[in-house]
Structure formats: C-alpha cells, structure tokens
Amino acid sequence: MENNRNYFIAIALSVLVVLGWQFFYMNPRIEAQRQAEQLRQEELARQQPKDAGAGAAATATGTLPSAQSAAGESREDAIAKSARIEIDTEALSGSINLAGGRLDDLRLKGYHETVDRTSPIITLLNPADTKDGYFTETGFVGSANSGSVPGPSTVWTVKEGQKLTETSPVTLTFTNEAGLTFTRKISVDNHYMFTIEDTVANAGTAETSVAPYGRITRYNKPTTPSAYVLHEGFLGVIGAGTSLTESKYAAIEKENASMPKATGGWLGITDKYWAAALVPPQAVAYESRFSHFTDGQPRFQADYKNDAVSVAPGQSVSLKTLVFAGAKEVPVIDAYETSYSIPGFDRMIDWGWFYFITKPMFKLMDFFFRHVGNFGVAILLTTVVVKLLFFPLANKQYASMANMKRIQPKLEELKAKFGEDRMAMQQAMMELYKTEKINPVAGCWPLVLQIPVFFALYKVIYITIEMRHAPFFGWIHDLSAPDPTSIVNLFGLLPFAAPSFLHLGVWPIIMGITMFFQMRMNPTPPDPTQAMLFNWMPLVFTFMLGSFPSGLVIYWAWNNTLSVLQQSVIMKRHGVKIELFDNLKRTFRRKSSKA
Structure with missing residues (x-):
C-alpha cells in the first residue's frame, strides 16, 4: 500500500x-413527485362527487362503519354546519365534532407555517367534508342484540362541560333502543394527548357485547415528498415487546397491510414534524390494519378493532383509549412513553438505524x-x-x-x-x-x-x-x-x-x-x-x-x-x-x- x-x-x-x-437523482425525483401529486390533488378536487355512497371497511372478524364523506366544502363551512365543543389549551385550539365524537378540527398554537410569527398557525386535523380531510374517531361495532352503537353518524349529547381545556374535561352520552348507555369522558393534557374513557352500561335484560374500534383517516399525502432519510406514512408498535412497523403511502396504495392480533402498543400516521396516533385499550386484544380505500373518497386509514367485550344486565364496562395529535417534540414523546407505559412510543420520531447515536x-x-x-x-x-x-x-x-x-x-x-x-x-x-x-x-x-x-x-x-x-x-x-x-x-x-x-x-x-x-x-x-x-x-x-x-x-x-x-x-x-x-x-x- x-x-x-x-x-x-x-x-x-x-x-x-x-x-x-x-x-x-433524489432532488429532481422529489420535485417531480411533488408536482405530480399537486396535479393529482387538483384533479381529484375537480372530479370529487358531491355525495359518496355508504360502505364498510372490513376487518378479519367484522366490519367498521365507513369513514366516507363528500369532500367539497370549505373548512369553515364544514366546521360551522355541525354541533361542536370547543378545544382551547395552551398548545391546541379547535373543536370536537359531536357527530361521531370526531376529533377533526385541530390547530397547533406553538407552530407557524413559516418563520414569520405572524403567519398562520399549523392546521393538523380537518373535517371529513373537506378535500384535506384528516381526523381521528373512536366508536363501537355492535352485536346481534346490542342495538345501534356509536359510530361516524352518531350525534352525542353533551352531559357535562362546554369547553375542553387542560383542567376541564367534557362528558358526552348516548343511549340506544336496547337500553345501552354509552358515556364518553374526554380530557386533554397541556400538550397533545387526549384521553377517551368510554363506559358502556347495560340497563336491558339480556347480556350483550360490543367491540371498540378506533381509526385515523386521511384523504391525502403530504404535499412535499420527504427525503429518503425520513419515514412519512403509517407506523406503530403493534403489541408489547414487538419492534416498530412502518409502511410508506406508496406501499399501502399497492397493498393493504393487516397485522396479527396483539395486546398493547399503538399505531398511527406520521409526517415529518406532526403525527396522529391511537393507543388502544392495552388490556384487550385487537387487530389492526394500514389501508387505502378507493370506494368513493380515496383515503388512507390506520385502524384497530378490539375483541368484543361482554356487558351483563345491570353491569357496566369501562375502556380507555389515548389519542395523540400534535407536534413530535422529543421530551413530550419520551414523557408519554414513560408515564403511560406505551411500548416504543419514542420511535414515533424517526431516529433511524443509528438510533443509539442519533x-x-x-x-x-x-x-x-x-x-x-x-x-x-x-x-x-x-x-x-x-x-x-x-x-x-x-x-x-x-x-x-x-x-x-x-x-x-x-x-x-x-x-x-x-x-x-x-x-x-x-x-x-x-x-x-x-x-x-x-x-x-x-x-x-x-x-x-x-x-x-x-x-x-x-x-x-x-x-x-x-x-x-x-x-x-x-x-x-x-x-x-x-x-x-x-x-x-x-x-x-x-x-x-x-x-x-x-x-x-x-x-x-x-x-x-x-x-x-x-x-x-x-x-x-x-x-x-x-x-x-x-x-x-x-x-x-x-x-x-x-x-x-x-x-x-x-x-x-x-x-x-x-x-x-x-x-x-x-x-x-x-x-x-x-x-x-x-x-x-x-x-x-x-x-x-x-x-
């Protein structure tokens, strides 16, 4: 030598x-993808039908009610047409849609679109009736004798609280024809974690069962394609003790991904700086999927469905679901992993292969x-x-x-x-x-x-x-x-x-x-x-x-x-x-x- x-x-x-x-190679490719995606979205907006038919999203053991919706309204009109509860915290502003109990209007107070502090703050979630629909929803899948259960079209009644803040939760309620009363308490911390506590009380005469579900639905991909060093799309730790699962939008457009039944963990959709994630009830087994639907409004969806839980006459069952929607701040994400015992939640931030160095x-x-x-x-x-x-x-x-x-x-x-x-x-x-x-x-x-x-x-x-x-x-x-x-x-x-x-x-x-x-x-x-x-x-x-x-x-x-x-x-x-x-x-x- x-x-x-x-x-x-x-x-x-x-x-x-x-x-x-x-x-x-990559920079021209990313720019071409960005322009192609922009043209696709413009064409989609022009061709979008005013009314999309009903449908269902199948899982291995049942169906979730469809998340389809017409997507032709402005954000302001979509928000104004439904009854809502205001969200106002140190970090967040927006509202909860009483139709479906959806979290579909959320802005991040601490972040602006540009370095100019007078520029608009970041909008994370949008109603389903807009072309940029992006929302989270939890509900139930019923059984033969459960009667109607809370789903996308269910209008909840406000039982307690008129504004959701860090110190004041809100309580919603819905009673069906079979004597089941669903009570939902929603609280939020001073950052980005919502806690949804659902209680199902059976005032009827027969035992019944319901299966909780949750989903994150998004109509489009990020407008700026990411670099090869960053993952944007679906991710999650499906089951305690498992490794991180990631799927790009393009991969899910080709083939949906269904994960084995698991207990514990989380799943969601991530952007470069923002994310929305669901943490199912950790003691109940669930199955989950990453999907792309083209029936009506094209949409991406990360969802789970828990095994059915039985509710005896005169008894009640309570379940807790966590919903993260906000900025991927490192100390905040780490604190959630520790305080809520969410396995691998810190991997929501894409530290990459050199995690131990990065x-x-x-x-x-x-x-x-x-x-x-x-x-x-x-x-x-x-x-x-x-x-x-x-x-x-x-x-x-x-x-x-x-x-x-x-x-x-x-x-x-x-x-x-x-x-x-x-x-x-x-x-x-x-x-x-x-x-x-x-x-x-x-x-x-x-x-x-x-x-x-x-x-x-x-x-x-x-x-x-x-x-x-x-x-x-x-x-x-x-x-x-x-x-x-x-x-x-x-x-x-x-x-x-x-x-x-x-x-x-x-x-x-x-x-x-x-x-x-x-x-x-x-x-x-x-x-x-x-x-x-x-x-x-x-x-x-x-x-x-x-x-x-x-x-x-x-x-x-x-x-x-x-x-x-x-x-x-x-x-x-x-x-x-x-x-x-x-x-x-x-x-x-x-x-x-x-x-």
Whole structure:
C-alpha cells in the first residue's frame, strides 16, 4: 500500500456518490413527485362527487362503519354546519365534532407555517367534508342484540362541560333502543394527548357485547415528498415487546397491510414534524390494519378493532383509549412513553438505524440549548464534545499521517530502487512500516468511524421539530432549512431569486473555504488525477451542501476548523512540517502565473 491517501480518496468518493445521488437523482425525483401529486390533488378536487355512497371497511372478524364523506366544502363551512365543543389549551385550539365524537378540527398554537410569527398557525386535523380531510374517531361495532352503537353518524349529547381545556374535561352520552348507555369522558393534557374513557352500561335484560374500534383517516399525502432519510406514512408498535412497523403511502396504495392480533402498543400516521396516533385499550386484544380505500373518497386509514367485550344486565364496562395529535417534540414523546407505559412510543420520531447515536446526540444538543438558548451554538458545542470523544482516534489518525509524511523520502527511495517490480516494492514497504512501527491503515479507521456520527447529526437536524425554525445568528432563521442567501444574486442585493441548482449561500462558501484549508494541510499528491480530485473536492462539496440544512453546514465548517487546529498541533508535536502555508503559497502562485 503506497499510503493512506487512497483510503481517503475512496471515502471521499463514497460520500460524493451519496451526495451526487441526492443532488442529481433524489432532488429532481422529489420535485417531480411533488408536482405530480399537486396535479393529482387538483384533479381529484375537480372530479370529487358531491355525495359518496355508504360502505364498510372490513376487518378479519367484522366490519367498521365507513369513514366516507363528500369532500367539497370549505373548512369553515364544514366546521360551522355541525354541533361542536370547543378545544382551547395552551398548545391546541379547535373543536370536537359531536357527530361521531370526531376529533377533526385541530390547530397547533406553538407552530407557524413559516418563520414569520405572524403567519398562520399549523392546521393538523380537518373535517371529513373537506378535500384535506384528516381526523381521528373512536366508536363501537355492535352485536346481534346490542342495538345501534356509536359510530361516524352518531350525534352525542353533551352531559357535562362546554369547553375542553387542560383542567376541564367534557362528558358526552348516548343511549340506544336496547337500553345501552354509552358515556364518553374526554380530557386533554397541556400538550397533545387526549384521553377517551368510554363506559358502556347495560340497563336491558339480556347480556350483550360490543367491540371498540378506533381509526385515523386521511384523504391525502403530504404535499412535499420527504427525503429518503425520513419515514412519512403509517407506523406503530403493534403489541408489547414487538419492534416498530412502518409502511410508506406508496406501499399501502399497492397493498393493504393487516397485522396479527396483539395486546398493547399503538399505531398511527406520521409526517415529518406532526403525527396522529391511537393507543388502544392495552388490556384487550385487537387487530389492526394500514389501508387505502378507493370506494368513493380515496383515503388512507390506520385502524384497530378490539375483541368484543361482554356487558351483563345491570353491569357496566369501562375502556380507555389515548389519542395523540400534535407536534413530535422529543421530551413530550419520551414523557408519554414513560408515564403511560406505551411500548416504543419514542420511535414515533424517526431516529433511524443509528438510533443509539442519533438520540443521544440530540439529547446532548438539547442539554446545551437549555443552557445557551441557541441551537446553532448548541451544534458548535456538540461538535467540540464529539471532537473530544474522538480525540484518541483522531490523534492516531493524524499521528499516522505525520509518520507517513516523515518516511515519505524513504518511500521515494524504494520506488526508485524497485521500479516496476511491484511485489518486491510491496514487501519492502511492509518491512519499512514494520521497522518504523507504522500502521498505514491506522489513519483511515478513525475517519470511517466518524461517518455514522455525521449522518446521525444530519438526521437530528433534519427530523427533529426542535430544529424547525430554530435561529442561529444573522441571516440564519431556520437551522433545518438551507442558507437563504445566494452568491448568484449577490446575497440578496439583486432583486431576483437564484435557481435551486445554483443556490450557494454564505455558510456553504465558508464550509468550502475551511475544507480547502484542511485539504491543504497535506502535500499535493504527485499523481495528477489525485491532485485534481483534491483541488476540486472543496468546490464540489460546497455546491453539494448548498441545499443541505444550514445547521449541518455550520457543523461541517466548524468541524473542519477544529480539524485544522487539531492536526496542526499533532503534526508539530511529531516534528512534521505543517504544509498549509506552503501549499497556499504554491496554489496562489500557480494561479497568478497562469493569469
């Protein structure tokens, strides 16, 4: 092996392949999907019939009442036409539809559509009669002698409470012709968890049974297709002790997914930052499905149906269902998993394959944020901690590089001595490494081990809602979005926007400069191809990262800066000349001579 350079080139090329795939394949594909989906939704809105027929959604042991509805009204009209109970908490505003007892009107007070605090707040759930229908519903499937049971069209009567707040629950009631009285108490905490306590009292003369069900129904997919690093669609932990189940919208459109009967767990539908999830009664077995229906109003649905429970005459049965609808805030989700004993609920946040790295890294960043109040600064401090953790490995890496530079003259002598005899050359090099106590691969592994950390940080910045609209300093108002400035319009001085493929902000340029300095810490490779790769790599990475979240670019620029300082100290300690300034002089001298 000649030296470590080939390993670094291989790693750099691998990263370039990933970035190139994202830039040249995934980004155009996502944009095409977005436009196609927009056209599909517009066509659907034009063709949507004014009235959809009734139907039923079958499960393995029975049917759920249909969730179909005409979808041609405005949101305001759909809300105004039905009797409702207002929701007003610290985090939420909206209303509960007394028809069906549906949660179909919900807005998130703490989140706006853009970084502008005067922009509209996020709307999560919408009534079924709108083209963007998205709602949750719980009810019952009856038996032969149960009479009519609460379903989508049941109009509940308000027994107690006129407004749902953190401190004031509401109670609804419905009595059928068979003497069954259904009492529903709905409460909500100061975040996003609704508790639905259903009591079924049998005042009749015969034993009967009812089967509780719950569903989340959504008429459309997210308008902006997600990147390959993020799951959006169906998910859940179906049964205590099981792993996370995920299904993309496209997969469910092709084939519905039915899960085995289970006890415990949860299921729902997730977006990048928001989610709706159902936690069935944990002591009763249930079966569940992820489905796509095209009978009438096309819709996606995550649902479950519990086994039937018997209610003897003069007796009552109570069941509790939890409904989560809100923002996927890490501490809130973690607290729900612990306080309600919901298995795997924290996996609602897509921590990815490197869960064991990604989540602790967020915890560290969140720790710093709580002390400094700025997630950008928290990223800088986290980078320092990561550097300290990897210092022993980095020390070996740079020490190996320094030693390789130290014996470079001896390697050149071996090349001159053995010429084209590659076998003898390799044996002589191995003997030299052994004599000098140098492991030529030692400089490669530390860099390889840091790649998962880089991708974990990318994941944290991209998926966590805490990074959404989180400012840094100056022009960076959203660490989860690309740097808004662009060199094409002179960073905003010219009155036009730069094309996306030419978008290049200040921070990507800073990152490119720091990478250029880091590359110039080493001698220019003698091989022309390698030299060209090293010369062009900072520029290529600069354009590649131009569309990446600014928080990630800031991390990379800061990490490069720390690497230059660290490498300088280690090289000086090993008595190896620091090539940075000589390389910079030679670079600019060549450019001036060409000019």
